Amino acid sequence: MDYELNVVMLACINMIAVLGLAVFTGFTGLFSLGHAAFVGIGAYTSGVLTYHWNVPFFFALLAGVAAAGLSSLIIGIPTLRAKLRSDYFAISILGFGEALRVCLENLSVTNGARGLSVDELSNTAWILGTLAFSLLVTRNFLKSRFGALFVAIREDPIAAEMAGIDLFRMRLLSLVVSAGLCGASGVLLAHRLAFIQPVMFTLTQSTQLLASVIAGGIGSLSGPVIVSFVFTALPEMLRWLNMWRLPAYGLLLVLIMIYRPQGLLGYRELSDLFRRRPR
Amino acid sequence: MSRDFPLAHLLEVRDLSRSFGGIHAVEALSFGVTQGGITGLIGPNGAGKTTVFNLITGVYRPTAGTIRMNGFDLTEKRPHEIVRAGVSRTFQNIRLFNRMTCLENVMVPLFARGSSALGAFFRTPFVRKEEKQAREAALAVMDRMGLVEAAHRPASTLPYGLQRKLEIARALACGLSIQGPRLLLLDEPAAGMNDAETRELGEVILKVQKDFGVTMMLIEHHIDLVMAICTHVVVMDRGSLLAEGPPQEIRNDERVVAAYLGRPKKKRI
Ligand SMILES: Nc1ncnc2c1ncn2[C@@H]1O[C@H](COP(=O)(O)OP(=O)(O)OP(=O)(O)O)[C@@H](O)[C@H]1O
Ligand SMILES: [Mg+2]
Numbered sequence: 001m002d003y004e005l006n007v008v009m010l011a012c013i014n015m016i017a018v019l020g021l022a023v024f025t026g027f028t029g030l031f032s033l034g035h036a037a038f039v040g041i042g043a044y045t046s047g048v049l050t051y052h053w054n055v056p057f058f059f060a061l062l063a064g065v066a067a068a069g070l071s072s073l074i075i076g077i078p079t080l081r082a083k084l085r086s087d088y089f090a091i092s093i094l095g096f097g098e099a100l101r102v103c104l105e106n107l108s109v110t111n112g113a114r115g116l117s118v119d120e121l122s123n124t125a126w127i128l129g130t131l132a133f134s135l136l137v138t139r140n141f142l143k144s145r146f147g148a149l150f151v152a153i154r155e156d157p158i159a160a161e162m163a164g165i166d167l168f169r170m171r172l173l174s175l176v177v178s179a180g181l182c183g184a185s186g187v188l189l190a191h192r193l194a195f196i197q198p199v200m201f202t203l204t205q206s207t208q209l210l211a212s213v214i215a216g217g218i219g220s221l222s223g224p225v226i227v228s229f230v231f232t233a234l235p236e237m238l239r240w241l242n243m244w245r246l247p248a249y250g251l252l253l254v255l256i257m258i259y260r261p262q263g264l265l266g267y268r269e270l271s272d273l274f275r276r277r278p279r
Numbered sequence: 280m281s282r283d284f285p286l287a288h289l290l291e292v293r294d295l296s297r298s299f300g301g302i303h304a305v306e307a308l309s310f311g312v313t314q315g316g317i318t319g320l321i322g323p324n325g326a327g328k329t330t331v332f333n334l335i336t337g338v339y340r341p342t343a344g345t346i347r348m349n350g351f352d353l354t355e356k357r358p359h360e361i362v363r364a365g366v367s368r369t370f371q372n373i374r375l376f377n378r379m380t381c382l383e384n385v386m387v388p389l390f391a392r393g394s395s396a397l398g399a400f401f402r403t404p405f406v407r408k409e410e411k412q413a414r415e416a417a418l419a420v421m422d423r424m425g426l427v428e429a430a431h432r433p434a435s436t437l438p439y440g441l442q443r444k445l446e447i448a449r450a451l452a453c454g455l456s457i458q459g460p461r462l463l464l465l466d467e468p469a470a471g472m473n474d475a476e477t478r479e480l481g482e483v484i485l486k487v488q489k490d491f492g493v494t495m496m497l498i499e500h501h502i503d504l505v506m507a508i509c510t511h512v513v514v515m516d517r518g519s520l521l522a523e524g525p526p527q528e529i530r531n532d533e534r535v536v537a538a539y540l541g542r543p544k545k546k547r548i
Contacts, residue, residue: 022506108446137400145390145413150375152387153535159374162336164391164453218376249423267378 003110009124011232012131013188018212018228019138019221020181025143025210026218028174029154031086034075034093037100038068038179040201042186047196048116050196051233052109061130061187068183076175080170097206104198114195122191130184139221141177150174151219174228182209215256217263222270227256229262289314289460289494291415295344297327297334297520304330306518308344314460315497316510317488319526321502323538324460326515328498329371334335336368349460359391367453368464369446371498377435381426381445384434385417388453416455423490424448424483440476443468444483451491463493469501477501481508507529514538 022034042064049055049063075096079089105113141147149170152160161167190196212231216224231249238248256264280457289301294411295308302316302388305327312318331337335346346353353361367388374386390413398406421427421478424444429437454461465484469477479506488495499505502509505512505526514537522529529535 075458108547124296138400141396141399144402145398145410146396148379148383148387148390151379155376155378156374158338159370159376161338162368162370162374162389162453163449164359164367166357166359166391169327177396251420 005124006203007233009127011186011190011229012127013122014212015225015228016131016134016188017182017185018216018224020178020185020223021133021209022178022215022224023138023142023150024174024178025213026216026220026224027154028146028150028171029086029157029218030171030174031090031210032093033090033203033210034095034097034176034205035182035209036201036205037093037097038182038201039186039189039205040097040100040196041071041102042068042183043190043196043201044104044116044186045183045186047116047190048109050121050191051116051118055148057126057191060121061126061184061191062192064187065180065183068186069180072175072179073172076172077268080171080175083167088188094203094206101202103199103248104201108196113198114197115195116190117195118190120191122188127188127192130188131268133189134181134227135221138177138181142221146170146173154219202231211253215263216254217266217268218222218251219267220263220265220269221264222258222267223268226265283477284469288312289349290462290496291333291345291347291507292331293345293347295331295334295346296342297339298342302414305334305341305519307514308518308520310495310513310520310523312494313461313511314365314494315492317497317508318510319505319509320498320501320515321494321529322515322521324519326517329466330518331515332368332466332496332498335361335464337367348462354523362388362391362453363457365454365457365459365461366464367450367461369443369450369466369468371466371470373439373442373446374451375391375434375442375446377433380431380435381437382414382417382421382430384445385421385426385452386413386447388449389413389416391453392456392532417452420448421457424451424487439471440480443480447483447487451487452495454491454493461491461493463487463495464498465495465499467496467500469499469504472501474503477504480504484508502530 011045023034025031036039045067046060079092104110106132110116131149149165152163153167153170157167205227212228213224216227233247240250290312291310295305297305322328334341337356341354348364348366351364353364393409394406397526417445418427421430426445429441439539449475450463469480472480485508497509509526514529514535521538522532522535
């Protein structure tokens with residue numbers, strides 16, 4: 001039971017990060033190969049605070065979210081201002097992620113590449129509470145005028161600008177919000193595993209986040225969230241496959257892309273399936 | 280607000296140039312747009328008409344020259360700032376937010392400014408009120424354009440003629456929150472339409488001008504439409520000004536006739 005619960009909790013933690021990337025990629029239309037960096041910043045900021053200074057977990061959580069959000073400005077301001085094409089943006093944020101890893105590996109406060117052992121503070125209540133709060137706030141946000149502006153930017157950036165949208169500010173806002181959610185995920189992850197290492201926040205993890213968003217469906221929140229749950233839980237459930245575990249995971253991804261190229265719930269939400277929209 | 284040109288000119292373009300590599304798409308072009316009228320911008324294919332719109336709206340930066348609107352220098356401004364100065368436009372190749380409904384398309388410009396993200400996270404009553412107001416304002420514009428029936432359809436499912444109208448409605452919505460005069464730029468709104476549809480569009484344009492009090496610039500290859508509704512016509516050829524004047528004068532201008540007839544296989548003119 002303990003083992004299953006742990007897998008479910010890790011899947012829930014991952015869902016928060018995927019939720020963040022869905023805002024940025026699924027709704028605003030920019031690809032990122034570096035969002036694991038924001039998970040890492042959340043993890044390390046909070047980890048350092050609780051480890052060195054015994055900061056209460058709630059404040060460490062807030063600090064992790066804030067640090068991830070603020071750090072996204074460092075990469076977001078120069079690249080988004082330059083209106084880089086989406087693929088170039090994905091690459092520059094990848095560079096940001098790798099630079100972060102090098103920093104984490106060489107700082108003494110993070111205990112370098114050996115990693116940091118922190119207390120196991122994120123219990124089931126913290127995880128489910130944060131997940132529920134994140135889902136609610138993100139849904140509200142995307143339902144508001146900002147959601148409409150993000151989708152307009154995704155659909156046609158030039159027309160969006162000519163509708164009076166400040167492209168740079170809105171894309172930056174989307175990045176900050178998505179980085180903040182990734183940060184929350186990182187805080188919970190660090191204090192669930194009770195151990196963090198720089199290699200946990202690299203291109204591999206960024207790619208997995210992006211795979212969840214795309215397989216779950218662009219323009220959908222529920223799709224990526226469901227898929228991310230499956231993607232986290234599945235490799236654990238498939239342990240009996242031994243070495244074929246990861247190829248099976250890859251195969252699933254390929255099958256989704258072949259049979260549902262729009263993703264599980266492209267441009268729709270789970271709730272739409274139960275409700276007829278006036279079309 | 281400083282005004283160093285006659286008040287009558289809402290838009291003043293001076294010595295405007297833009298080149299792409301070796302191509303001089305627009306070269307030393309100057310003209311003015313009178314407030315309240317409809318100014319036609321015509322010229323053979325590749326004359327640089329769309330580039331002029333792209334320069335006015337900040338999609339491209341000019342290589343030289345200035346653009347002033349109602350006394351403000353727009354030359355180095357970013358597109359959304361230009362929209363806030365009262366300029367909005369449609370595109371030669373329709374650019375709608377295809378996956379959004381028609382209503383949402385018209386609401387986007389109204390959403391471009393508003394309350395902060397914090398309120399949005401918690402969906403405060405103020406945020407809801409703001410959304411309701413935007414929805415009502417957008418529906419009012421759509422009503423005048425005869426688009427209300429289509430409000431909840433995805434924009435991409437509209438027939439071509441209605442898509443053109445929807446684009447005009449969206450451009451009009453950009454001006455709703457703006458004090459002072461507004462300029463609407465229409466880039467070949469009648470492209471691909473037959474004579475009857477073109478005539479109907481002409482009526483829509485005149486109605487829009489009356490209802491919304493916007494000044495307009497119109498790029499069009501349907502010369503009959505231009506002659507019927509424009510108060511002033513600017514003719515471009517190879518990036519430069521060829522002629523300028525009232526429609527009747529332009530129709531009989533030898534240089535204009537030569538520019539069009541001198542090249543084979545032009546679009547309808
Ligand atoms: N982004 C660009 N890059 C390179 N060349 C361009 C670009 N935009 C326009 N041009 C060139 O500038 C010239 C003028 O183009 P423009 O689209 O302004 O003409 P137009 O008068 O609108 O023609 P049409 O009636 O066919 O729409 C053309 O030679 C075109 O190839
Ligand atoms: Mg053109």
